[in-house]
Amino acid sequence: MSSKTQPDRSHDLSQPLDRLGPDExxxxxxxxxxxxxxxxxxxEITASVEASDAKLMKFFGLYQQDDRDVRDERRRQKLEPAYSFMARLRLPGGVCSPSQWLKLDELARAHAGETLRLTTRQTFQLHRVSKHDLRTVMQGLRDVLLDTKAACGDDTRGVMCAVNPNLSDLHGQVYELAKQASDHAVHKTGAYGEIWYGEERKETKGPEEPFYGxxxxxxxxxxxxxxxxxxxIDVYSQDLGFIAIADGGRLKGFNVAIGGGLGRTDQAPQTYPRLASVIGYIDADQLLETIDAVMSVQRDYGDRVDRSRARFKYTIDDKGLDWITAEIEERLGRALGPAKPYTFTSNGDPLGWTTGDDGREHCTLFIENGRVVNTPERPMLDGLRAIAQVHDGTFRLTPNQSLIIADIAAADRPAIEELLRAHGLxxxxxxxSGLRLNSMACVALPTCGLAMAESERYLPDLLTKVETILDAHGLRDDPITIRMTGCPNGCARPYIAEIGLTGRAPGKYNLYLGGGFHGERLNKMYLENVGEPAILEALDETLGHYARDRSPGERFGDFAIRAGYVAEVQEGRFFND
Structure with a gap:
């Protein structure tokens, strides 16, 4: 990344270390x-790593976790927790080749509990990897040109991109830029190769991290x-979002949106979700320098004392959007152009078969909560391995945890369809239901250390009960977004769903209503810290009212506001009011 965007407080450490937070x-x-x-x-004495190393390993896409289902029993037996690691891949735009899929399948079966997880940010997670298998996994990924760099940590996370580059020329153009952005923004330290590949440390002529410090x-x-x-991709949830502006199917440039972020803490009213603000327009060839300018502002002015207030959204609200925009423009050396008109109509996935501009076929599969695993009735892991063995296109992971078998020649479609049938896919x-097809959940228990309640393991059962309500009101086929997380951190983006649920304690959740169907509006808390009976009662009331009194074409989130169930949230700062 460019080092032109100075000053950089993180390089010279002009703030004394004793005035920085411990993570800094x-x-x-x-x-x-x-x-x-x-x-x-x-x-070899322990299955864990030192606490400080566990934090640093996040920069390499690795989270130390333990199995919370057995934590109490192991404590009673005076055993250490059942430690393992989650490995998250860097996979810009969610693009994966068949050979890469086969390697991931191999690693999942051998080292990750025979399951793959598709995430809400278009990548894979391998869970339950033992400490002593980590190098084997990392080197296996390298064999197929994959890595886990910067998939976690205080850096640029995996870059998301509108799915299926082969659906149109425009998608392909934007994907190539997203990949460039990922390669441009990833950290440059040689530590990754030294630790995971056994490489020798190399001397560098300049700073080892010329941008990050x-x-x-x-x-x-x-x-x-x-x-x-x-x-x-829920562009308004991104710290830095680029909204493609095209003319005749050719990319012209991007509207720039800054300051999105959904994490919050229930007992800390100074934390809140925020949607990104559109600040202007750039031409496509100005992309990388704009990334440098925006990131350097957050690098230099973000809070390095209070981590709960360290995201870009708080820097913007504290400094003011106009001030931040002016600082970005100063570092760019020019003003941003006026934002161009655009329209969003949805944020879901078109499931089933579609045909691209070039006549090639694409099949989008609904993968509930992104969990790829074999079950007796649906051997999904086996089925996708069989497809990868014959497929000559690509796989695409969507931000909604779906999977696209992409770029299929028309002549090859029957063979793919037969494999899908044979494995129940x-x-x-x-x-x-339309609700289930627009649902998402984070992993939560038993492996996430932050989870306070179930999410992935619970949401399917809850949806079955909600579907009874939908059937009673004639809403089964209506698309309604619902998202659940086991804590308030927002990994499944619950605060922009029409129905959002965030865990508070075992079996207890906050219920939110009123998000925008295409991610343009935050929702608002309707019930706090309630169990399943109260959730079902509330949904029966609100969905029934919606079925009776909605206007033509009105979405459930819009109705929840119009009917007075929740107030519209105009800005993130007012989310907790």
Whole structure:
């Protein structure tokens, strides 16, 4: 990344370390993320790593976790927790080749509990990887040109992009830029190769991290590319969002949106979700320098003392949007152009078969909560492996945890269809309600250390009960977005769903209503810290009212506001009011 965008407070550490938060001190003293990770991995006495190394390993896409289903029992037996690691891939735009899929399948079966997880940011997660298998997994990924760099940590997370580059020339153009953005913004430290591939440390002529410096970003920084009229990536939830502007199917440039972020803490009213603000327009050839300018503002002015207030959204609200925009323009050396008109109409996935501009076929499968696993009635892992063995196109992961088998020649479609039928995958969406097909859940229990309630394991059962309500009111086929997380951090983007649920305690959730169907509006809390009976009662009342009194074409989220169930949230700062 360019180092022109100075000043950079993170390089010279003009703020004394004792005035920075402990995570900033850890990064500054880590020798560019090396820490003592090598020593922690070599320690055979424990399945864990040192706490400081666990934080640094996030920059390499790795989270240390333990199985919370057995935590209490192991404590009673005076055993350490059942530690393992989650490995998250860097996969810009969610694009995966068949050979890469086959390697991931192999690694999942051997080292990750025979399951793959498709995430809400278009990538894969491997769960339950033991510490002593980590290098094997990382080197296996390298064999097929994959890595886990910057998939977590205080850096630029995986870059999202509107799905299926082969659907049109425009999608392909935007995907190529998204991939460039990912390669441009990823951290440059040699620690990754040294720790995971056994490479020797190389001397560098200049700073090892010419853009990030010793303390990297104040917090995670998310980038995404949307192509109207689909807002499938939820562009307003990104720290930096690019909205494609095209003319005659050819990309002209992007509207720039800044300051999105959905994490919050229930007991900290100074934290809140925020939707990104559109600040102007750039031509396509100005993309990378704009990324540098925007990121450097957050790098230099983001809060490095209070991590709960360190995301870009708070920097913008504290400094003011006009001030931040002016600072970005100063670093660019020019003013942004006026934002161009655009329209979003949805943020879901068109399931089933579609045909691209070039006549090639694409099949989008509904993967409930992104979990790819074999079950007796639906051996999904086996089926997708069989398809990868014969498919000569690509796989595409969507931001809604669906999977596209992409770029299929017309002559090859019958063979793919037969494999789908043989493994029970040809009816991935058939018979499922519009609500279920527009649902998402985070992993939550038992592996996520932040989860306070179930999510992935619970939402399907809850939806079955809600579907009874939908049937009673004639709403089964209506698309309504519902998203659930096991804590308030918002990984499944619950605060922009028409129905959102965030965990508070085992079996207890906050219920939110009123989000925008295509991700353009935050929702609002309707019930706090309630269990399933209260949730079902509330949904029966509100959905029934919606079925009776909605206007033609009115979405449920819009109705919830019009009918007075919740107030419209105009800005994130007022979310908790």
């Amino acid at each position: 001190t850890l990064k500054a003293e880590s020798d560019y993320l090396r820490g003592t990770i090598q020593e922690s991995l070599a320690d 010793r303390t990297y970003m104040p917090r995670k920084f998310k980038i995404g590319f949307a192509i109207p009229p689909s807002n499938d 040809d009816e991935s969406e058939r018979g499922r």
